[in-house]
Each structure stands twice: as structure tokens, then as C-alpha cells.
Amino acid sequence: MRSGEDEGTSGSAPAPDEVAHRRALQEEEYRLPHHWILRKHGLHNYLHKSDVMADLVRASGLTGGAALDVGCGDGRGTHELALRLGAGYRWTGVDFSGRAIAFARLMAPDLSFEVQDGEALAAADASYDLVVAREVIEHVPPPDVAAFVAELRRVLRPDGRLLVTTPTTNRRLPDKHFQHFTEGSLRTALEGGGGFRVDVVQGLGWFPSDRRVERAYRYAIAMPALWRLDAWCGTRALPARRADDLLALARAV
Template sequence: MTNSADHGRVRASYDVVAEEYRERVGGELAFKAVDRGLLGVVVEAAAGGVVADLGCGPGHVTGWPAERGVKAVGVDLSPAMVELARRDHPEAEFREGDLLRLPASDGEFDAAVALYSVIHLEPAELSPAFAELRRVLRPSGTLLVSFHLGTEVRRMDEWWGHRVDVDFHFLELETVAGLLAEAGFTVDARLERGPYPEEAQTHRGYLLARRG
């Protein structure tokens, strides 16, 4: 179901940039009012249960609910990112894992977010990834997915002066909504926004869905 070599490229690329990524991106929620608002919806939907951050990077999103007394679990492909997350956010739990083989039991999470993590999957991997996300959510559990809007694929071989080899897949809102529906989710809300001045200048899409 997955090209392990491609996921190895993603893992190695994020390992290389982990420290600088944390420095540049780790404080982004301070200026992302939309993201904070949607995270608040997710936390409320979890109703005191466990919130998962799938593709957590250095753990700043995982730390947001954890700092508010919510049990939070972050999962990331990159061991270097997980190490940083554990160091900076000891109030949360972090695990290494792939979106296609999540290190979680069936129905373990009450809600989950996947913020800009599905953009590194090949198109054929989206459906199995959404099936895996459905597996780890409890019935009626809430899922928030975000991604860059469009149809292009950007390959990066240099990132902040580091040699990398990673693809960024831009996605269309209705395409992702359709794949979520096929995987057994009900999409409750769709949102698009333009870029903030402090971030990469791409348009963003968000989908808020419930597991059937």
C-alpha cells in the first residue's frame, strides 16, 4: 500500500531540518487565529478524551491541547521531530509512526488533527491513510485535515540551506472531501483561507469531519 522508499525520503528530509523547523514554525499558532479556533472545536468535540496530532512535527500543535489539560498524543514519521517534541512538550505523549500504519489501537482517539501531513502522501495513498485515520478514531470521533490548495506537486531538494528530497502535494478541497466520505467520514465543514504574511504564500484548505 505504500512506497517505503518515498516515506524514507520524507523521514530523512524532516530529520535534517528538524531543529530549524522547530525554530521557524514552532511558534506559528501565535498568529494563526483560524487554526487555534479549529483546534478549539476539535478539543471540545473530544469531550475530555484523547486528541491525536498525526504528523505532529516538533509537537507545538500537540502541546496546545495538552497545555489546556487535554490528553494529547502526537505521532510523526521523523525520529528527530519526535525527540524535539518530547523535549519541548513533556505534558504530551509522542510516538514514531507512519500515517498508513499508525501506532495506535482501534478507536483509541476521541478526536484527531492531520495538519499538512497528508501533503507528503502519493495520491494513491490518501484513501488507505484516511481508512487508517478512521480506524484509530472512536465512532463519531472528529477529524480535522488541512492542506495546501491546488493541483501541483513541489519537489524540494534544498530547504533552509539543507539538502532534502521531499515532495509537497497540493490538493483540491472537494477531492479530499470525497475521499474522506469514501473512507466513512461525514464532512461537516469546509474552509479556505489565504496565507498569513508570516507563512508560505499558499492558499489553505481545512475539512472538519466525523467518523461514521
């Protein structure tokens, strides 16, 4: 399915070459540290999402500790959360891409970054108070989602927090993603193994939410003056069923 429909979290395993192909598509994005060079609307949305993520962590009652950013890419997201959540956290970012990690170490030298696969983390059990997976779970083959979530739970301490973000089924499914999620399917993925209780799911949408605006962004690429119009740039909270992205805060149980 390429239209964003929820494909669920089970089914036949994809062929190894399909997984490799999708990882290669993701790796190709890191020819440059692209999260660090976002243009106006992309930067605004990225930073606003970081604000909401930090707010969810603070609202959960967590005030510090060891934090792991799984699938950190070029480290921009780790950096933004570290800025917002303050010195009480000790951050480590991991990603399968050596190229992305090299950029992360260059761009955010005050944080720790390592090449690791998020589905086979090197950390010992119960190592972290907070685990973040920002736009990662959609890259996991559906039959492997339960094992991936279990691995995140393994490295969390009792009563630790998990913060997951992912596109919804309202968005087109790009070739590098295996699936997008509804609120229900995301809750099932996180709670199905019994290791987490989801406290909150927050929907975010581009502003304005009309899908015609998303198409208009394509023209804005060829018309740089449009990037100066704040009305084209923004996100807002939306009910999950209407949102473009979901942010879920779960607690280890």
C-alpha cells in the same frame, strides 16, 4: 507536477526510493525544532491556524477525551492545540521521525510522544475521540491516501472527530509533497471510503492574499526590519477556491 496542481488520490505507486527521498527531505527539516523557532510572519500564521483548528473542534461539539496528533513533528502543533482545547484532552503525538519526536519530548514534556508511522498506527481500534493530521496528507503517496484515511478512521471511536489541514493547489508543490488539494479532492479523500462525513471545510489565506506578497517575503529574509510590519504578517478566512490552506473537520460514521 510541481506547480501545485491537484494530482488526485489515485495512480501508480511511486518508487520506494522516491518515497524515501521525500521522507529524507522532511527529516532534514528537523536538524532543529523549527516550529519552535519560527520568525514573525511564520509564527503569526502558525498560531492563528492553531486558533482556527481549535475553534473547529469546539464548534463540532467535542469537549474532551483521548486525542492523537498524527505526523506531529517537533510537537509544536500538539502543544498549541493542547493549550487551546484545555485539560479535558489527553494528547499523544506520533511521527515517523525519531529526531522530531526527540525534540517534541524536550520541548513539550507534559505531553506524550511516540515514534510511529501514521500509515500503520500502534493504537487499538476505537482508541481516540479526536485525531489531528496537520499538514500530513500531502506527504502520503496518492495511491496510499485511502489506506491512510482508513487507518485514521480505525483508531477513532464512533462519532469521533478528524481534523485535517493541508495546502491547496494555489500553492507551489515542494519536492517533499506528493500533492496538494482542492476542497473537492479533499472531501473525496476523506469521504470516499465511507468512514467519514465532512462537516466543514475552512479556507485560510495569507494576508494580504496577493501572490506578490508571498514573493516579497523572500526579500524580507534579507531585510529583518520588514518583519516588524504587521501588515506583512497574518492569515484570514477565504473561500476554499482562493485559499492557501484547507482545514477540514470530519465526523466518523
